[in-house]
Amino acid sequence: xxxxxxxxxxxxxxxxxxxxxxxxxxxxxxxxxxxxxxxxxxxxxxxxxxxxxxxxxxxxxxxxxxxxxxxxxxxxxxxxxxxxxxxxxxxxxxxxxxxxxxxxxxxxxxxxxxxxxxxxxxxxxxxxxxxxxxxxxxxxxxxxxxxxxxxxxxxxxxxxxxxxxxxxxxxxxxxxxxxx
Numbered sequence: 001x002x003x004x005x006x007x008x009x010x011x012x013x014x015x016x017x018x019x020x021x022x023x024x025x026x027x028x029x030x031x032x033x034x035x036x037x038x039x040x041x042x043x044x045x046x047x048x049x050x051x052x053x054x055x056x057x058x059x060x061x062x063x064x065x066x067x068x069x070x071x072x073x074x075x076x077x078x079x080x081x082x083x084x085x086x087x088x089x090x091x092x093x094x095x096x097x098x099x100x101x102x103x104x105x106x107x108x109x110x111x112x113x114x115x116x117x118x119x120x121x122x123x124x125x126x127x128x129x130x131x132x133x134x135x136x137x138x139x140x141x142x143x144x145x146x147x148x149x150x151x152x153x154x155x156x157x158x159x160x161x162x163x164x165x166x167x168x169x170x171x172x173x174x175x176x177x178x179x180x
Contacts, residue, residue, distance in 0.1 A: 002135040003066065004029075006157040051164040055101035055171055056080045060090045060117065061133070062109045066156070070104065073160050074167065087112025091120060100125055102171055103151075107134040118151060129170045133158075 008015055013031040057079050061067035067083055074081045082097060084090035086109055094100060103121055105114035112120075118130045130151025152170050154163065 003063070003156050006135065010157060051161075051168045052078045053168060053171060054078055054080070056082065056097065056099055057102045057104055057167065058090055058093060058097075058100045058121075059083045060085075060087065060103070060105040060109070060114065062086055062106060070163065073163055074104075077164050077167075079167070086110060087114070087117040090117055094121055094124060100128060102167065103128060103130045104154075104167070105130070105132060107132045108136060129173065131166060131170055 005015065008029055008031065011031055013029060016028040016030070017025065018028070019025040057074055059067060059070055059074065059081055060083075061070060062085055064085075067085070071081050071083050082093050082100070084093050087105075088111055090103075090105070091112070100121070103118055105117055107114040114132050114134075118132070122128055122130070131154050132151055133154045133156055135156035152166060154166050158166075
């Protein structure tokens, strides 16, 4: 719900909620209309080209719709994506993969948290980079200095471009550190 609310507000819309005991709840989402189609110019295409990659990303997200959306975005930029619904599944996928360049994980998940998962995988993959995602902004999640020492933070909701830029920037920081 927090992610949906954030996307709607970010788009300039609003949500009405109607609830009646015994009859259920109805959510109505109102979004602004767009009169003209958005045209992509050549600089947008060039900028997207700079965000392309071929690295392997382990995506861990317990919300199926968001996991699917992130996977599709990452694959559209050329990345190889391994996806897991939770930490235990991610560890099993990691056991079967010789290389993972980036862990993109939700912070708050049932079972193994994103932080614990990252610590485990950092022990296995020396050059692994980590991006934590969360729709929660409270203490101990996105503002935590402890998480920032282990990786980058990406607040939910995010756009296609924000995700692609964060991934590319994080992966490029790996290459810069390795060549230094």
